[in-house]
C-alpha cells in the first residue's frame with residue numbers, strides 16, 4: 001500500500017484517484033474548491049464531473065495543497081497543461097516523492113512538455129518523474145471498463161513503480177522509456193481530434209475520419225522523429241492507441257469541440273459553454289511552433305490553428321487539406 005495524492009479533481013484526476021483506491025492505496029484528492037472536497041468526503045461524489053458515479057468511501061479530499069501532499073510517496077499531477085507551471089510555483093512537493101504527470105499538452109510560449117515544466121519549476125530529477133498516458137477516456141476508466149496505458153520515465157525503476165501503483169484488474173499500464181514520444185503522442189492527438197471533430201460536425205463520415213487519423217499520425221511521427229522520439233512509440237498506446245480513442249469517441253472533449261466548430265459554433269461560444277478543458281485548443285499553437293522550430297510539415301495542425309485563430313472558417317479546414325499539392329504517401 002502506498003500513499004498517493006492526486007492534485008486536481010476534474011475528470012481525469014477523479015477517475016485516476018478512484019482507480020488507485022482499487023489497489024487499497026491511501027489516496028487523497030486535492031480539489032481547489034472546499035465545497036467539492038465536502039461532497040467527496042461526505043457524499044462520495046464529484047457531481048460537476050461525474051454526476052452518476054459513487055466514489056470509493058476511503059477516497060478523501062483536501063483543499064489545502066500542503067496538507068493534501070503531506071506524506072505522499074507519489075504525487076499525481078492532474079491539472080491542465082497551461083496552468084501546471086503556475087500551480088507548481090505555488091506548491092511545495094514532498095522531498096523524494098515520485099511525480100506522475102497526467103496532462104496531455106505542450107506549454108504555450110515555451111513549447112515545453114509537461115515533464116520539462118515539472119523539472120524546470122521544481123528542480124526534481126527526471127529519474128523521479130513519470131508520465132502516464134494512453135487511450136484513457138475518463139468516464140470509461142471511472143466505470144472500470146478495461147483499458148491499457150503507458151507509464152514512461154527516464155528511470156526504469158520509476159516507471160515500474162508507477163506501473164505497479166496503477167495496475168488494477170481493469171487498468172493495465174505498460175512501461176516505456178521514451179518520455180518524449182509518449183508526451184508528444186498525448187498532446188498531438190488532441191489537435192488531430194479537433195480536425196476529426198470538425199469533419200464529423202460537417203456531416204462527413206468514416207472515410208474522412210480515417211484519412212485524418214492516418215495522415216495525422218504521419219505528421220505526429222514526423223515531428224516526433226525530428227525531436228528525437230522513438231518512432232515505434234507512435235504505433236503503441238501513446239500514439240495510435242490514444243489517437244484512435246480520442247478521434248473516435250463522443251466522450252472526447254477535443255473531438256466534441258471540433259464537432260461543434262464544424263456545426264458552426266465559434267471558439268468563444270464553445271469554450272464559454274463548458275468548464276472542461278480541451279487541451280488541443282491551446283496546444284495546437286505550441287505544437288505548430290515546435291513544427292516550425294524543427295522544420296516539420298504538419299498541415300493538419302496548421303489548419304486546426306488557422307481555424308482556432310479565426311483565420312479560416314471551420315468548413316475550409318478540410319478543403320484546405322485536400323487542395324494541397326499531390327504527393328506520394330510517406331511519412
Ligand SMILES: NC(=O)C1=CN([C@@H]2O[C@H](COP(=O)(O)OP(=O)(O)OC[C@H]3O[C@@H](n4cnc5c(N)ncnc54)[C@H](O)[C@@H]3O)[C@@H](O)[C@H]2O)C=CC1
Pocket residue numbers: 008009010011012013032049078079080081083087102103104105136137138139275276277279
Ligand atoms: N479527461 C480525460 O479523459 C483525460 C484527461 N487527460 C488530461 O488530464 C489533464 C486534466 O484534464 P481533465 O481532468 O480531464 O480536465 P477537467 O477540465 O475535467 O478538470 C481540470 C481540473 O483542473 C482544475 N483547474 C482548472 N484550472 C486550474 C488552475 N488554474 N489551477 C488549478 N487547478 C485548475 C479544475 O478545477 C479541474 O478540477 C489534461 O491535460 C487532459 O488532457 C488525460 C487522459 C484522460
Ligand SMILES: O=C(CO)COP(=O)(O)O
Pocket residue numbers: 104134135136137138190193242245246251252253254255277278279
Ligand atoms: O486524453 C484523453 C483520452 O485518452 C481524453 O481526451 P479529451 O481530452 O479529448 O477528452
